[in-house]
Amino acid sequence: MNVLVLLPFHDGQRATLEAGAPDAEFVYTTKADVTDEQIEAADAIIGSLAPDRLPAARNLKLLQLNSAGYDNYVNPAGTVPADVKLTCAVGAYxxxxxxxxxxxxxxxxxxxxxxxxxxxxxxxxxxxxxxxxxxxxxxxxxxxxxxxxxxxxxxxxxxxxxxxxxxxxxxxxxxxxxxxxxxxxxxxxxxxxxxxxxxxxxxxxxxxxxxxxxxxxxxxxxxxxxxxxxxxxxxxxxxxxxxxxxxxxxxxxxxxxxxxxxxxxxxxxxxxTPHVAGQFHLYTVLDNIAAIAAENLRHLAAGEPLRNEVAH
Structure with a gap:
């Protein structure tokens, strides 16, 4: 499994995430720097990839958002392909x-x-x-x-x-x-x-x-x-x-x-205040997202129901 990570995890958070898929290959980048080639190669993406970049995700099986909200990913046009699992970060914030x-x-x-x-x-x-x-x-x-x-x-x-x-x-x-x-x-x-x-x-x-x-x-x-x-x-x-x-x-x-x-x-x-209550300002947010994403990587590999899965 190829896992593309778009979040600024520190080493401890990366270790938590990678424990969820010990045999996977992890690529770390940012939302600003991610390339279409990296997106295409990904089986799972950890982080809220901009919806207009999703057409490049031809092999995607899981999109784990870093937000509790998912408004931009579910609409009549079907932003996320029907065969892709979409999960949010409820419980992180x-x-x-x-x-x-x-x-x-x-x-x-x-x-x-x-x-x-x-x-x-x-x-x-x-x-x-x-x-x-x-x-x-x-x-x-x-x-x-x-x-x-x-x-x-x-x-x-x-x-x-x-x-x-x-x-x-x-x-x-x-x-x-x-x-x-x-x-x-x-x-x-x-x-x-x-x-x-x-x-x-x-x-x-x-x-x-x-x-x-x-x-x-x-x-x-x-x-x-x-x-x-x-x-x-x-x-x-x-x-x-x-x-x-x-x-x-x-x-x-x-x-x-x-x-x-x-x-x-x-x-x-x-x-x-300018919508800063959540985001990543408190360290526990990224700790929690790493744990949620690790859990979902385990469930995905085992074919089990995912945490915070969103119907789309």
């Missing part, structure tokens, strides 16, 4: 994204952004009362790997966390309850913090609109670490300007990069 969004939320609740502005202005200012997560009600939309990590962080600080997903099923650690998305508007009025890690879909695009924010509790916090198209951005700005929301933290926008003239930049009590 829970710690990284949840910690990032949790830190953004606490920064808002403790007014740390304003104090940073005061420091730069050389001003000694008391910005007044702050809030805590203790005894608050936190509503997490999207109770998968990232949502469960986030729930544990909030629960550790004394919050009461309810998760929302399509089917209730088992209630993971960190959540006190699990509900379905059909109950969203029944739960919004009681939530002190509303957090979304939802993927992009027909059901979620534009979900966080005026109706959504009007249903929220006065003075609640809104956090989005999922997809930018969840939010109608003008409606988010209006909710912040009216103080319906005490603050909002977003790592995703529409479009990305966010244009310099977007009114989001100047919205009050809005904390924006």
């Amino acid at each position: 829970g710690q990284a994204v949840s910690e990032h969004m949790f830190a953004m939320l606490l920064a808002l609740m403790k007014r740390l952004i304003g104090y940073r502005d005061d420091q730069r202005a050389h001003e000694w200012t008391d910005r007044g009362p702050v809030t805590t997560l203790a005894n608050t009600r936190v509503l997490v939309l999207g109770a998968g790997d990232i949502g469960a990590h986030f729930a544990r962080l909030c629960s550790a600080m004394g919050a009461h966390v309810c998760g929302l997903r399509r089917h209730v099923g088992e209630v993971p650690e960190g959540f006190e309850a699990m509900r379905t998305m059909d109950e969203l508007f029944d739960l919004l009025p009681d939530a002190d913090v509303v957090v979304s890690f939802l993927p992009s879909s027909d059901a979620t695009r534009g979900l966080a609109d005026k109706k959504f924010f009007d249903a929220c509790k006065q003075g609640c916090y809104f956090v989005n670490g999922g997809r930018g198209d969840l939010v109608v951005q003008d409606d988010l700005i209006a909710a912040l300007e009216s103080t319906k929301l005490a603050g909002a933290a977003i790592d995703v926008t529409t479009p990305e990069p966010l244009p310099a003239d977007s009114p989001l930049w100047d919205a009050p009590n809005l904390f924006i």
